[in-house]
Amino acid sequence: MHSGIEARVKARVFSAGYCTGPGKVADKSLPWGKIKFPAPFALIQHPREGWVLFDTGYHPRLYECTQRLPEKLLALSTPFVVETKDTAVTTLEGIGVTPDEIGHLVLSHLHADHTAGVLDFCQAQLYSDPAGWEFIQNSGRLSRARKGYVSRLLPGDFQTRSTFINDYNVCVSKLLGCDGLSTELRGRDLFxxxxxxxxxxxxxxxxxxGMLCRLHDRWLFFLADACWLTDNLSPGHEPHAAAGLIFDDSHEFNNTLGSLQQLYKHANEKILFIPSHCSKTIDKLVEKGWMS
Ligand SMILES: [Zn+2]
Incomplete structure (x- = not known):
């Protein structure tokens, strides 16, 4: 890298529970049999801003929130397993980071498996795109549940504690030195x-x-649910058409995945791609510990 930027971030990935679902929905080349989808979160150490959390994974409070219909639909369609010892708050306390020390919490989107732990981080500034919050506010309980949202998981002061990001003024292929690529991916420099x-x-x-983090010799690209498995980044391994039923917009999903596939093909050696629910990728990173 030739940016002349001295400071770098450190990052570590943890898993807070998992759910199960048919493999073929995630990758059309797989059989229908059920596979495990981890629900990770990432802890980033920023040289000036301190601790930044990316998503939270599952939390046992989601069991209570999904006892009754319509939220129960969520537990029925993606049965999940999480123990208190695996939650973000307990895991972080185990490595000496108290919840009040988390100053920034980035939410990739507001689905329950990414937000179930948010209530534990009362001091954190929250970051998300405003479109997710607008959807939650403007839709009824049934349509929220059908789309994977449980609004009780979000704190009462969600709006006042949030910095909403929607001015994406950085061209990702330029940022990564892949100017020749025609991808339309755009981002925003957080700090x-x-x-x-x-x-x-x-x-x-x-x-x-998603979130890109600059390490010493490469980038980490947290993809959240832009694809579920690292294999999705290779043509022929896209999700099954049935997955479209749960997407917000299948056409946009396919465009985004197409751009990521191009980036994966051309910049694979300088970017580590991290889809949230790929157990092959997440298990390895959990084992690995800190990356810098
Ligand atoms: Zn999701």
Whole structure:
């Protein structure tokens, strides 16, 4: 890298529970049999801003929130498993980081498996695209549940504690030195220091975001649910058409995935792609510990 930027971030990935679902829905080349989808979160150490959390994974409070219909639909369609010892708050306390020390919490989108732990981080500034929050506010309980949202998981002061991001003024292929690529991926420099970028990855859910983090010799690209498996980044392994039923916009999902496939093909050696629910990728990173 030739940016002349001295400071870098450190990052570590953890898993907070998992759900199960048919493999073929996630990758059309797989059989229908059920596979495990981890629900990870990432802890980033920023040299000036301190701790930044990306998503939260599952939390046992989601069991209570999905006892009754319509939220029960969520537990029925994607049965999940999470123990208190695996939650973001307990895991972080285990490595000496108290919840009040988390100053920034980035939410890729507001689906329950990414937001179930948000209530534990009362001091954090929240970051998300406003489209997700607008959807939650303007839709009824049934349509929220059908789309994977449980609004009780979000704190009462969600709006006042949020910085909503929707001015994506950075061209991702230029940022990564892949000027020749025709991808339309765009992002926004989170703290204005070229270390962390929030990337608009529309299609999976309203206002869906990923995050790029600059390490010493490469980038980490947290893709959230822009694809479910690293294999999706290779043509022929896209999700099954049935997955379109749960997407916010299938056409946009396919456009976003097409751009990511191009980027994967051309910049694979300088970017580590991290889809949230790929157990092959997440298990390895959890084992690995800190990346810098
Ligand atoms: Zn999702």
């Amino acid at each position: 204005g220091d070229e270390l962390i970028y929030l990337i608009s990855l529309p299609g999976h859910a309203r206002g869906h975001l």
